[in-house]
Amino acid sequence: MGTLTNKRILLGVTGGIAAYKSADTVRRLREAGAEVRVVMTAGAAEFITALTLQAVSGHPVHQQLLDTGAEAGMGHIELARWADAVLVAPASANFMARLAQGRADDLLSAVCLATESPVAVAPAMNQQMWSNAATQANLATLKKNSIGIFGPAEGSQACGEVGPGRMLEPTELVALVSDLFASGELDGLTVVVTAGPTWEAVDPVRGLTNRSSGKMGYAVAEAAVEAGARVILISGPTSLPDPERAHTIRVESAQEMHDAVHAHIADADIFIGVAAVADYRPTQIAKDKIKKTQEKMTLDLERTPDILASVAALKPAPFTVGFAAETENLEQHARQKLATKNLDIVAANRVGADLGFGTDENSLLLVEPAAVTELPMQPKARLARALIAHVAARYRAKHSAKVHTLRRP
Numbered sequence: 459m460g461t462l463t464n465k466r467i468l469l470g471v472t473g474g475i476a477a478y479k480s481a482d483t484v485r486r487l488r489e490a491g492a493e494v495r496v497v498m499t500a501g502a503a504e505f506i507t508a509l510t511l512q513a514v515s516g517h518p519v520h521q522q523l524l525d526t527g528a529e530a531g532m533g534h535i536e537l538a539r540w541a542d543a544v545l546v547a548p549a550s551a552n553f554m555a556r557l558a559q560g561r562a563d564d565l566l567s568a569v570c571l572a573t574e575s576p577v578a579v580a581p582a583m584n585q586q587m588w589s590n591a592a593t594q595a596n597l598a599t600l601k602k603n604s605i606g607i608f609g610p611a612e613g614s615q616a617c618g619e620v621g622p623g624r625m626l627e628p629t630e631l632v633a634l635v636s637d638l639f640a641s642g643e644l645d646g647l648t649v650v651v652t653a654g655p656t657w658e659a660v661d662p663v664r665g666l667t668n669r670s671s672g673k674m675g676y677a678v679a680e681a682a683v684e685a686g687a688r689v690i691l692i693s694g695p696t697s698l699p700d701p702e703r704a705h706t707i708r709v710e711s712a713q714e715m716h717d718a719v720h721a722h723i724a725d726a727d728i729f730i731g732v733a734a735v736a737d738y739r740p741t742q743i744a745k746d747k748i749k750k751t752q753e754k755m756t757l758d759l760e761r762t763p764d765i766l767a768s769v770a771a772l773k774p775a776p777f778t779v780g781f782a783a784e785t786e787n788l789e790q791h792a793r794q795k796l797a798t799k800n801l802d803i804v805a806a807n808r809v810g811a812d813l814g815f816g817t818d819e820n821s822l823l824l825v826e827p828a829a830v831t832e833l834p835m836q837p838k839a840r841l842a843r844a845l846i847a848h849v850a851a852r853y854r855a856k857h858s859a860k861v862h863t864l865r866r867p
């Protein structure tokens with residue numbers, strides 16, 4: 459998986475000769491794992507065709523703000539919500555001026571104004587236009603408004619001059635876009651995450667399992683990596699590839715998951731149990747395939763170890779987060795779990811027909827002793843980032859509180 463796996467990047471292309479590099483930027487963003495949609499200004503269309511950018515992005519290019527057809531499909535608000543980050547590359551002097559003013563008179567400027575996600579620009583212009591006091595004043599405004607400024611580089615320019623104003627190369631832009639997601643909230647911490655189902659063998663070909671694709675747990679592991687943590691992902695059987703930069707350990711049964719967790723938990727600052735662990739396993743595993751000779755058969759089952767509760771019971775225990783998949787009375791069941799398993803947070807989600815399992819979207823109710831926080835329905839990758847931001851904040855609060863207590867005379 460790439461560093462931008464599951465990220466939705468909206469690439470804005472404005473009018474400048476560097477627009478010819480936009481097709482390469484799209485391609486490299488996609489190589490890094492991102493899904494890319496392109497918005498072009500009218501000026502950009504003078505330099506590169508929408509057809510080229512449609513072909514490399516795999517999606518129609520968005521160009522019109524006031525077009526009933528476009529607004530009925532994915533209009534400016536949908537695009538603004540869709541994007542995990544907006545990169546405007548190349549960003550012309552004119553576009554920077556309009557962004558600094560907060561204009562919304564074309565699709566790209568309207569999307570930049572309407573999005574909650576990070577916005578970055580990669581300036582590209584003649585060196586004199588870059589150095590002009592008006593552009594520099596706009597630049598200062600953009601920085602003040604938390605717009606990321608990628609570049610520009612110095613060097614020879616299409617106009618024949620030499621100086622600052624060259625757009626950064628697409629590979630450099632991709633690296634900087636990846637950095638937008640690196641929050642640093644979990645810098646220096648170790649996080650252990652469980653994910654996926656477990657498989658409790660009945661015989662060599664049959665077993666008991668739970669419905670779980672592993673998508674949520676893997677997204678949580680990836681979000682923790684992005685936040686700067688060292689991540690150990692302990693996963694039951696899934697069809698997902700190992701997340702990049704996490705140490706992934708594959709297991710089958712609840713017992714194996716339990717043992718792998720406890721082999722690594724001493725180093726963990728935070729434990730997040732996302733796995734759908736089977737609650738029961740056969741007391742005996744048949745050595746050979748069981749033949750269907752009887753009309754009825756009974757399986758003798760015993761409880762599996764409760765991994766989450768066993769971690770929360772450690773002294774000292776890491777900051778412990780459990781998941782609760784419920785079909786009803788979400789908060790009540792989550793609160794019970796919080797108390798009986800002695801957890802810091804329970805992330806509860808509603809499951810049932812078409813909800814939660816294998817889908818790409820989910821919502822969570824974060825239940826804590828003195829707070830309830832709702833994370834609304836959104837793609838699992840984004841939901842996982844919101845969960846990690848919440849966990850990081852609570853972890854820091856708990857630990858700084860401890861430091862204060864210790865320091866009190």
Ligand code: C5P
Nearest residue numbers: 731732733735762763764765766780781
């Ligand atoms: O008690 P319940 O199974 O509903 O709790 C769900 C939470 O407990 C999840 O976080 C799950 O990963 C964890 N769990 C566990 N070991 C088990 C059963 C559940 O870690 N044997």
